[in-house]
Amino acid sequence: MTHVKISMAQALNQALRDAMKADDTVLMFGEDVGALGGVFRITDGLTAEFGEDRCFDTPLAEAGIVGMAVGLAMNGMRPVVEMQFDAFGYPAFEQIVSHVAKMRNRTRGRITLPMVIRMPYAGGIGGVEHHSDSSESYYAHTPGLTVVAPATVADAYTLLRKAIEFPDPVVFMEPKKLYWAKEEVDLTEDQPGIGTAVVRREGADATLIAYGPTVPVALEAAEVAAAEGRQLSVVDLRSIVPFDDETVCAAVRRTGRAVVVAEASGFASVSSEIVARVTERCFHSLAAPIRRVTGFDIPYPPPKLEKYQLPGVDRILDAVDDLQWEDS
Amino acid sequence: MTSLEERLLPSAEPVRLIDQDGVPHDHPSYRLPDRDVLLDGYTQLIKGRRINDQASALVRQGRLAVYPSSHGQEACQVAATMVLREGDWLFPTYRDTVSIMSRGVDPIETLTLLRGDWHSGYDPYARNVAPQSTPLATQLTHAVGVAHAARLKGEDTVVMALCGDGGTSEGDFHEALNFAAVFHAPVVFFIQNNEYAISVPLARQSIAPSLAHKGIGYGVPGERADGNDLAGLLAVLGQAVERARAGEGPQLVEAHTYRVQAHTNADDATRYREDDEVTPWLERDPIKRLEAYLTAQGLLDDAARERAEGAAAQLADQLRDGLMPEPVVDPAELFVHLYTEQTQQMREQAAFLRDELAREEA
Numbered sequence: 094m095t096h097v098k099i100s101m102a103q104a105l106n107q108a109l110r111d112a113m114k115a116d117d118t119v120l121m122f123g124e125d126v127g128a129l130g131g132v133f134r135i136t137d138g139l140t141a142e143f144g145e146d147r148c149f150d151t152p153l154a155e156a157g158i159v160g161m162a163v164g165l166a167m168n169g170m171r172p173v174v175e176m177q178f179d180a181f182g183y184p185a186f187e188q189i190v191s192h193v194a195k196m197r198n199r200t201r202g203r204i205t206l207p208m209v210i211r212m213p214y215a216g217g218i219g220g221v222e223h224h225s226d227s228s229e230s231y232y233a234h235t236p237g238l239t240v241v242a243p244a245t246v247a248d249a250y251t252l253l254r255k256a257i258e259f260p261d262p263v264v265f266m267e268p269k270k271l272y273w274a275k276e277e278v279d280l281t282e283d284q285p286g287i288g289t290a291v292v293r294r295e296g297a298d299a300t301l302i303a304y305g306p307t308v309p310v311a312l313e314a315a316e317v318a319a320a321e322g323r324q325l326s327v328v329d330l331r332s333i334v335p336f337d338d339e340t341v342c343a344a345v346r347r348t349g350r351a352v353v354v355a356e357a358s359g360f361a362s363v364s365s366e367i368v369a370r371v372t373e374r375c376f377h378s379l380a381a382p383i384r385r386v387t388g389f390d391i392p393y394p395p396p397k398l399e400k401y402q403l404p405g406v407d408r409i410l411d412a413v414d415d416l417q418w419e420d421s
Numbered sequence: 422m423t424s425l426e427e428r429l430l431p432s433a434e435p436v437r438l439i440d441q442d443g444v445p446h447d448h449p450s451y452r453l454p455d456r457d458v459l460l461d462g463y464t465q466l467i468k469g470r471r472i473n474d475q476a477s478a479l480v481r482q483g484r485l486a487v488y489p490s491s492h493g494q495e496a497c498q499v500a501a502t503m504v505l506r507e508g509d510w511l512f513p514t515y516r517d518t519v520s521i522m523s524r525g526v527d528p529i530e531t532l533t534l535l536r537g538d539w540h541s542g543y544d545p546y547a548r549n550v551a552p553q554s555t556p557l558a559t560q561l562t563h564a565v566g567v568a569h570a571a572r573l574k575g576e577d578t579v580v581m582a583l584c585g586d587g588g589t590s591e592g593d594f595h596e597a598l599n600f601a602a603v604f605h606a607p608v609v610f611f612i613q614n615n616e617y618a619i620s621v622p623l624a625r626q627s628i629a630p631s632l633a634h635k636g637i638g639y640g641v642p643g644e645r646a647d648g649n650d651l652a653g654l655l656a657v658l659g660q661a662v663e664r665a666r667a668g669e670g671p672q673l674v675e676a677h678t679y680r681v682q683a684h685t686n687a688d689d690a691t692r693y694r695e696d697d698e699v700t701p702w703l704e705r706d707p708i709k710r711l712e713a714y715l716t717a718q719g720l721l722d723d724a725a726r727e728r729a730e731g732a733a734a735q736l737a738d739q740l741r742d743g744l745m746p747e748p749v750v751d752p753a754e755l756f757v758h759l760y761t762e763q764t765q766q767m768r769e770q771a772a773f774l775r776d777e778l779a780r781e782e783a
Contacts, residue, residue: 120573146573152603157562157596164566167551169574172566184592191556192563198758199540200552205761237759260761288764335764 101249102272108253121148123175155185166206179214180223194237215306217270219396227357232264240333242266244308246276251284268306290337296324299350304330307354314409349380350416359387381417431633437647443713451656464729469495469519471733484744486537489516493681496707500654510549512564512582529743538748558588561597568606587618598639601671608671609661615680620693636673648678649707
């Protein structure tokens, strides 16, 4: 297959289409995913191609959507559900935490739930209140869930295909602001699987650790830093759970300095977990405490103020500058 | 009222085919079940009562951590499974131990949750019995999913989804009814209204004319039955299952019964209700009335009675013998079931606990 220039939204759509073609038991449902094709058009054309039984709208009730997916998965289906927006997924929280995450463990592996909860998430799109939450830490904190966040078009395709084929439930965090970002990709090219982080850029001086929407920002910061004479490595986690300690720690050991970049509020978050586990494993390789560039510990701001919340290139470079270079 | 509304609303009074004195009554819409069915039901009731009493005794002896008894509700418990076919599904709550056992699940495996050696101890696919749900009403949307999957596969499975009066206040109850209705899923929602959610009486859960009336808001036909009359329950639930199987969509059935005992052994019912309230319900006991009916009809002789008691005694022995030894638990099991493929972090944490235990032993 040749390379094509497509957006992340199109890649996700293609992943769903190919998964539904490959396996009759794959079902796609949620709010507005039928005739409309989803508010972000991720499910565009699926009802027309596969029929009402395979891709369908549901009543507007997220706990019901996820609960129904649990039952379908119990009885031989591979449901994929869309939560429409991060913050609209909260009504389903009990279902996700008490049932989706625990079903395999509580039944000693007799019931497995091959299901995917697609969660358009995070900010940077000028969304009004409740449309821009970074909710990944809630799910990452819950044992039993697998939490994935693609940052590239190729990964959006591969990781969604792998999530649908995965034997256990996956919370699939889709960075909304990257939906329209286009890349030249060959979708048939195999990418690393769930649980593997990837070094997107090599650099000897410090490591930026990012996932989902902050990966392109970290890469941009590395580009600027290079022009200023400092070489930054960029690690894209891809999968928050399982966490790829090996790749992350190896990258940090090579540079001795690290900055974690995440949109979510920093307190008790994925970013604080990364700092803790890297410090526990790499303390003697570190020349400076690991810094974080995260959202402030405030509710996500209104559109006119969101630029103050989002990690940007300058804030990342300031954090890099702060890594005690004078002592090295 | 339109004919549609009439079809969706429950009967004016709970359906009762045998009254508390054992006297049969004709009903315009429901027929008394056959004698063989009632005789089988009688044996199941006797066994159900013994399960409840034996399990409560085992709590006092420290063999079970807790037991939410369905004492007095046994007619609901056994009717729920008697109307099902082999391939049908049951979605039970923590109070439905008798129902699970009457479905044929191994009694010791059924009590794993309450014994505390794991969360759910039986294979859900062996008898199509979902794990017992403790978070109220959350299992009802799963029931809809299982039923919908069966329809997509072209199977004529019916799903019996149990909940209590307290559970009807939860959002998931409403979402499940609505989803089932919209997708025409073959689910029978069976509410055992025992008038209490721990200490809170029905009047604080709902002021609807009955819980069966809640169906009409979703376009789901509702019906109500005397929850201590096995005959009425079998007729009403049997018809609901038949309709769901025939493609008429979900059905809602409310049984009027009463939680004769406290919520669990850890609860003190004297803090929130008077004995005077309980006493009349003892007269409405489901076993007493069926026994009175069967005896008056000449259907129950001493031999049949002894057979039922014998089966119950055997089950009680099985519970006692099976639960007496301390269960064998394996700390390594804490880590192995969470994911199909164990993560590096799980392997590390399992190794940590293994080393810690080895050090303690050394």
